[in-house]
Amino acid sequence: MSDKIKQPQHPFYEETLETKPIFQGRMISLQVDTVRLPNGETATREIVRHPGAVAVVALLDDKMLVVEQFRKPLEKVQVEIPAGKLDAGEEPEAAALRELEEETGYRARSIVHLQSFSTSPGFAEEIVHLYFTDDLEKGEVHLDDEEFLTCEAITLEQAQQYIREGRICDAKTLLAVYAWRMRTLTGSF
Structure with a gap:
């Protein structure tokens, strides 16, 4: 692609x-x-x-895995879906699997590509590849040396509350919550 x-x-x-x-x-x-x-x-x-990034909507027992971390450009702590940048030559699906386990400690046995989208086409070329999984098994967290975060599983209602509170405000996580809501209401994305 x-x-x-x-x-x-x-x-x-x-x-x-x-x-x-x-x-x-x-x-x-x-x-x-x-x-x-x-x-x-x-x-x-x-x-x-920007080399591009991946993000994963990961559901565990009808709850979405999210990470909470400080975002320096916003000067605040944010709740986001697991995500990260592509390494040189790395395929997006491999990066999504890697980032999910590194940040959450869960491995996806299967994963589905939902959409690829540009984040800020007025000035940046970054493309985020969004994936979905609800087929998880326990793995191990492997945070980067400069990465400090916590992981939790939240309900759809909690996610919507976090949006209202401004704890979730990044595009990839907003898109993930709305996609999750659509899947809950209609059975598909």
Whole structure:
């Protein structure tokens, strides 16, 4: 699956004339592109490059596994579904299985891809691959050295309360809760 599709034939397509690297970090890089607009004028676009990420809606006994951790950009603790970035050359499904066990201590015996989506297409290329499982077995937690979190299993009602309280406010977890609710109401995603 190609995450990026160039559409030079589309009338809104912006041709890249120049790319200027600004920053290269461990997780992201920043560049400024000069583009030709559809009307022939030029403009600049600030672009965050990211290797992509995975997230997992994991249900255990009709409860969703979530992790609670501090998020520095928001300066607060957040409740989120298990997730993490893709390692170089890693397939999304393998990353989803890895992240689920690392953060929750549960292994998925089977997993289903629900959707892949962009997080902030106005300035970032990050694609998150969302997976689902309710086929879990106990494994082992393997947190990264700089990762501090707790895992819990919450009901749909608790998840909706966390949204109202602002404890859940990230897009991937909101999408997960709404998908879970749809599955509960209709039997499918």
